[in-house]
Amino acid sequence: MIPSVPRTAVLELTFRCNHRCVFCSVPWDNPDGRYERQPELSASDWITCIDTLVGHGVTGFALSGGEPFLKEGFDDIVRHLRRVRVRKPVFGPSGTLLGQEEAPPYVTLITNGGLVTPERVESVRELLGAVVVSLPGLDTYAEHTGGGDREKALAALRAFDVAGVPTVVGICVTQRNLPELFETIATGFLNGGRQLLLNRFLPGGRGTGRQDLCLDRSQLSQMLRTAETVCLEAGRYGSIGTELPRCLVEERYDRLTVGTRCAGGVDFFAIDPAGRVRPCNHSPVHLGVWHDLPAAISTPYWQRFQTKNFLPSSCRGCGHTLTCDAGCREAAHIASGSLDAPDPLLLQV
Amino acid sequence: MDRLKNVLAAMLLGVLPTGAMAQEAAGQPAKNPAESPTPEAKPDDAKRQALIDSLRALRREPEKVPFHSAMCYDMTMPPESVSYVCEACSGTTELSYRGLGELSREVPYLKRSLADLPVNVHLDASPLCSKCGAGKTPGIELTTECGECGKSFTWTVSTADEKDRLRLLFVAHPITSFDAGPRGMGDDGPDPKRVIENAEYIASRLFCEDCRKKLGLTGPAK
Numbered sequence: 001m002i003p004s005v006p007r008t009a010v011l012e013l014t015f016r017c018n019h020r021c022v023f024c025s026v027p028w029d030n031p032d033g034r035y036e037r038q039p040e041l042s043a044s045d046w047i048t049c050i051d052t053l054v055g056h057g058v059t060g061f062a063l064s065g066g067e068p069f070l071k072e073g074f075d076d077i078v079r080h081l082r083r084v085r086v087r088k089p090v091f092g093p094s095g096t097l098l099g100q101e102e103a104p105p106y107v108t109l110i111t112n113g114g115l116v117t118p119e120r121v122e123s124v125r126e127l128l129g130a131v132v133v134s135l136p137g138l139d140t141y142a143e144h145t146g147g148g149d150r151e152k153a154l155a156a157l158r159a160f161d162v163a164g165v166p167t168v169v170g171i172c173v174t175q176r177n178l179p180e181l182f183e184t185i186a187t188g189f190l191n192g193g194r195q196l197l198l199n200r201f202l203p204g205g206r207g208t209g210r211q212d213l214c215l216d217r218s219q220l221s222q223m224l225r226t227a228e229t230v231c232l233e234a235g236r237y238g239s240i241g242t243e244l245p246r247c248l249v250e251e252r253y254d255r256l257t258v259g260t261r262c263a264g265g266v267d268f269f270a271i272d273p274a275g276r277v278r279p280c281n282h283s284p285v286h287l288g289v290w291h292d293l294p295a296a297i298s299t300p301y302w303q304r305f306q307t308k309n310f311l312p313s314s315c316r317g318c319g320h321t322l323t324c325d326a327g328c329r330e331a332a333h334i335a336s337g338s339l340d341a342p343d344p345l346l347l348q349v
Numbered sequence: 350m351d352r353l354k355n356v357l358a359a360m361l362l363g364v365l366p367t368g369a370m371a372q373e374a375a376g377q378p379a380k381n382p383a384e385s386p387t388p389e390a391k392p393d394d395a396k397r398q399a400l401i402d403s404l405r406a407l408r409r410e411p412e413k414v415p416f417h418s419a420m421c422y423d424m425t426m427p428p429e430s431v432s433y434v435c436e437a438c439s440g441t442t443e444l445s446y447r448g449l450g451e452l453s454r455e456v457p458y459l460k461r462s463l464a465d466l467p468v469n470v471h472l473d474a475s476p477l478c479s480k481c482g483a484g485k486t487p488g489i490e491l492t493t494e495c496g497e498c499g500k501s502f503t504w505t506v507s508t509a510d511e512k513d514r515l516r517l518l519f520v521a522h523p524i525t526s527f528d529a530g531p532r533g534m535g536d537d538g539p540d541p542k543r544v545i546e547n548a549e550y551i552a553s554r555l556f557c558e559d560c561r562k563k564l565g566l567t568g569p570a571k
Contacts, residue, residue, distance in 0.1 A: 003434070004431075004432050004433075004434050004441075005432070007428040007429075007430075008428070057432060059428070059429070060428075088429055088430070089429070089430045089443045089445070091430070091445040091448075095444070095445045095448040095449055095487070097442075097443050097479075106415075129415065130414050130415070166414040167414070168414055182397070182400075183397075183400060186400045186401075186403070186404055189404065189407060190403055190404070190407060194412060194414050195412075195413070195414040230404065233401055233404040233405055233408070234404040234405075234407050234408055235407065235408035237412075237413050237414075261458075266454075267427070267428060306457065307457045307460070307461075308457040308458055308460075308461055309457075309461065311461065316465070317465050319519050319520045320516075320519070321458070321461065321462040321465060321519060322455075322458050322459065322462045322515060322516045322519045323458070323516055
């Protein structure tokens with residue numbers, strides 16, 4: 001059977017980063033060292049990789065890292081993405097497949113903003129469908145990023161906004177920056193952020209073992225209410241980037257999209273700087289290499305994502321199994337050792 | 350099963366327990382921020398108020414920024430199409446996401462959840478396949494063994510509305526509430542008419558027509 005290839009590929013272009021974020025979930029920064037850093041793909045390799053992915057039906061790319069601006073040859077990759085055309089099916093009004101058309105890929109840049117210059121904005125402006133700039137706090141920004149300068153992140157938001165690139169304020173919420181979440185979101189919006197992307201802190205990567213940063217249930221509710229409040233006040237929308245267990249979502253939100261299903265391995269997947277593929281950027285294991293993507297997707301591990309066969313036994317028989325994946329499966333894996341373990345939020349008493 | 354029948358019958362008679370009605374929209378809208386205390390009120394209220402005033406000045410008609418990323422939720426930017434791989438023939442069918450593609454995403458969720466239903470329901474997704482589904486109504490075909498007499502009957506889920514109603518079948522039994530989900534089911538609150546409609550829907554998917562009549566599980570509203 002030919003596996004179904006997710007339409008979006010997260011290209012983690014480089015291991016290098018100018019920040020040392022305490023919450024960073026990339027597996028190669030896990031202190032246990034089990035996810036080995038191998039030689040990075042060159043820009044030329046990435047270009048070949050992109051073409052191969054397009055051949056598999058990928059239509060969207062998220063450029064990440066590390067910090068993508070630190071990738072040698074980043075401009076070459078950008079130039080190639082501007083030339084690439086993906087194949088998109090064309091459907092009739094009744095959903096009948098009429099044929100295919102060529103279109104530019106949809107590209108999102110995920111950056112900490114610290115290296116953004118007017119020249120760099122100009123170089124990517126026409127390529128990008130959106131840019132996500134990380135802003136993990138205001139007073140706690142340096143603490144969260146290992147010495148980063150929040151003013152650079154805010155300046156990056158303004159620069160992209162002025163250039164006409166749709167901007168998203170990305171915030172990883174920890175126990176430490178929750179008290180200033182209102183101010184952080186508001187400041188992001190006031191500096192050009194058009195939309196909000198919130199991620200609750202999850203164990204993994206450099207943050208493995210940092211239980212002190214995890215939100216508890218009441219703090220999760222506080223996070224959601226605060227974000228809803230700011231979005232309402234500012235006339236903005238927001239979304240929660242990591243699915244939540246349905247049983248912990250107690251309210252309805254008008255401006256926040258709160259998801260309870262996992263899209264890892266189904267709608268997106270990640271390729272690390274050395275070209276190894278994972279069903280999710282949080283995945284602590286790689287399942288193959290980019291030039292044999294179908295084989296990686298066919299592995300039992302990846303298939304558990306596609307068949308949704310990863311519910312914790314404690315969730316069996318719950319009335320929400322049709323709409324809920326019991327939180328983040330990879331966070332559960334990292335925290336408790338298996339994909340079908342309870343989400344860390346559900347482990348809390 | 351008797352408890353389920355009794356609860357459905359009670360709902361259809363419009364005598365659902367008050368608590369159940371109230372929970373139909375379990376996801377009540379968050380309180381208006383103007384009415385609720387700021388979750389993490391800071392000592393410097395004046396500073397906070399100045400920030401709110403700035404935000405209000407910023408307020409405009411909300412726009413949605415579609416973007417791809419490593420995200421795991423109801424996506425801000427769902428794919429335009431889905432490649433559905435048929436289990437029977439291994440063929441791939443391109444489906445528009447806004448239609449059968451989104452529906453195809455329900456297949457693994459249904460497969461893992463059908464065993465939780467109080468009656469036997471079997472799934473056939475081959476109508477989603479351009480080859481195996483030729484001549485069939487495109488969608489997900491489900492066959493129920495009636496919870497009373499065991500007679501099989503088939504029904505097809507082919508629209509987004511029908512897809513959204515499927516979750517009504519998976520509420521815990523005995524039914525004491527309808528879960529509205531994170532986005533709620535609308536703004537009309539605990540509408541008794543809709544409660545009855547929902548109960549009738551559940552009955553129609555778990556019991557055959559003859560048994561629904563026999564058991565009094567047919568209501569006035571469609």
